[in-house]
Amino acid sequence: MLEQTKAPIIETLKNCAQKLHAPFYAPGHKQGKGIPQPMIDLLGTKVFRVDLPELPELDNLFAPESVIQEAQELAAETFGALHTRFLVNGSTVGIIAGILATCGSGDKIILPRNIHQSIVSGLILSGAIPIFIHPEYDYDWDMALSVTPESVAQALAKHPDAKAVIMVYPTYHGICGDIVAIAQQVHKYDIPLLVDEAHGPHFAFHPELPTPALTSGADLTVQSIHKVLGAMTQASMLHIGSKRIDLYRLSQALQMLQSSSPNYLLLASLDAARQQMALFGEELMSQTLRLANDTRNRISQLPNFAVFENSLNLGFVSLDQTRLTIKVSDMGLSGYEADQILHQELGVTCELPSLKHLTFIISLGNTKTDIEHLITALVSLSDQSYEGKVDEATKLELSLIDFAMATSPRDAFFAHKYYLPIAESVGFISGELICPYPPGIPVLIPGEIITKNHLKILEQVQGLGGIISGCSDPIFQNIKVCKVKTTQKGFIAVLT
Ligand SMILES: Cc1ncc(COP(=O)(O)O)c(C=O)c1O
Known part of the structure; x- marks a missing residue:
């Protein structure tokens, strides 16, 4: 058992802030002395004394051997992981790194369609080929549920060469699927189960909450500590649950994706959030x-x-x-x-x-x-009484989202593209990630064939006051589609 009352990053930051010295390093404001007045009016001066870089005492996020390492080990024990990595760019960066650590270009990855857009970014960067499965759907509430162990087993039987499976657990609405049985299916193929647990970092701390992903068999899970626990916005953690993850490749991916100047306020807030949960x-x-x-x-x-x-x-x-x-x-x-x-x-x-x-x-x-x-x-x-644009019968029917991919998200991202009026785009390959926000679940991803259903859902969201993000035409009248070349096998996106 480690000493969970400790908060190594916080303690060392305090010491560094108090130490009198002449600072000739970044950040340029030098512990607040050069901070613009509006920021002081907003925040006071104290916070800037600890806005410090990777000084020798403060360790290095990408090769940790002192305070960051100690803080990550404390977090691993608290959250039940073999290893934990602190993230300063949200779960987004952990999810992308998890994909890069397990899948290369052309490798298959099995995943539900109700994914957060960060997973699509991971597909684009890795070049992995998504094998989508439909999550179950609650038609009364018009809400995606989890995928089932059976649908995962079927996808694995059809694609036994898949390199990883991703699961969203819990969903944005707090819905949890049968992760234990899903992990068992995935491990029959000795491949890792990666979990987007952005909304579940609190699960480890009360028996009445759903079972945490790590104790259910997840090999890697990513949690937005900032969304539900006491850390600052962007502060997240990635936990490793087994030896199926190549730690060296994961570290390389995280170093590639995160800033080389990680913000210590965020790291300190992760340290404090872990201490708070370990103790209380x-x-x-x-x-x-x-x-x-x-x-x-x-x-x-x-x-x-x-x-x-x-x-x-x-x-x-x-x-x-x-x-x-x-x-x-x-x-x-x-x-x-x-x-x-x-x-x-x-x-x-x-x-x-x-x-x-x-x-x-x-x-x-x-x-x-x-x-x-x-x-x-x-x-x-x-x-009050309302005009009634929406009633019980109105459905967004995200369940109708089709997922016929014409090309990989990566090829679509790099393909030559041109604009088409939305109404004429059915049958073309989307060159864009189009996403009502929140929840940040894409309706169209790059490489997907556009259908009437996609357009119907997007029109409905827009008509009812939702925000569509990701579209390069700000008024969403045109959409970028991929240029294609017809071959004997069908058509392929034309790469730049
Ligand atoms: C399901 C899901 N996964 C991942 C993320 C990304 O998390 P973060 O904002 O910490 O980068 C979000 C953010 O809303 C999310 O809802």
Whole structure:
């Protein structure tokens, strides 16, 4: 057992900040003395005293041997990993590195379609060939669930040469699939299961939360400590659970993707978040669960709102009870419209608006006062009447997303492209990643054949006030498609 009361990065930063010396190194503001006044007005001066570079005492993120190594070892013990790596560019960078560490150009990787766009970036950078499987779908709630062990087993049987499988666990809505059985299927082929656990870093700290990926058989998992625990935005961790991951290649990938000047405020916040959870994790999660369950009960008693609960659907094993999704469409409101009213008029801001519902993250930072605001705001929301653009029958049907790939995401990314009016683009190969944001799950990825369903979903999101990101035409009337060359085997993208 390591000494979890320690916080090596924090302690060393404090010492370095106090040490009198003449600084002739970056950053240029020299511990705040050159910081512009508006930043001092915003933050004060103290924070800049510890905005330090990789001084000898502060170790090196890419070849750690002192304080960073110690902090990562403490984190590995707390989260139950063999090894942990600190990330300063979000889970995004860990997911891409996980793909680069396991798949090369032309290697197959099995993954669900409801992936975050960072996975698509990993496909582009690695040149891996995605073998998509449909996640299960909840048609009442219009929400993607998990993939099942059976669908993963089928994909593996068809593609026994796949180099890795990726799973999203939990989904943005807190839905957890049967990760234990999926890991067993994947390990029959002795390949790694990579887990996008961006939304699940708290799972290790309370028995009533879903089982953490690491104890379920994940070989590599990436967690956004900043999303749910106490770290600063962008601070994430990558954990290794087995020897199936080549640590040297992973380190090379992380060094390639992350800044060579990692921000110590972010590293310190990871150190502190680990210490907080190691010392008080169960207590904090008990409080959070109590708050979340109480909120669930109160909202489900309000007229006009349904709260998303556990279900017997395939692709659904458990729900993170701290993730609260409530349906607003029964009032004739879309989630996007409800979000605007709540944010602009009622002082409540959710994490994720969707077509028919809103998702709220209840975490260790929330208070009873926040919950009172939420309940009061929902009561005001339901006291008004709305025009009714959306009703029970409206569906976004992300389940209809097709995934016929014409070429690899990497080839499409580098292909010659030209603009076509959206309405004329059906049957062409998308050259762009088009994504309603949030949740950041792409509707079209580079290399995919555009169908009427894609366009229908995107039109619907736009018509109902959602934001479409990734499209190079800011008003989304044109889309970049890949130039193709016809061959005997069909057509291929023309590379630049
Ligand atoms: C499912 C999922 N995976 C990965 C990410 C990327 O995480 P980060 O913002 O820490 O880079 C997100 C971000 O929203 C996400 O929702």
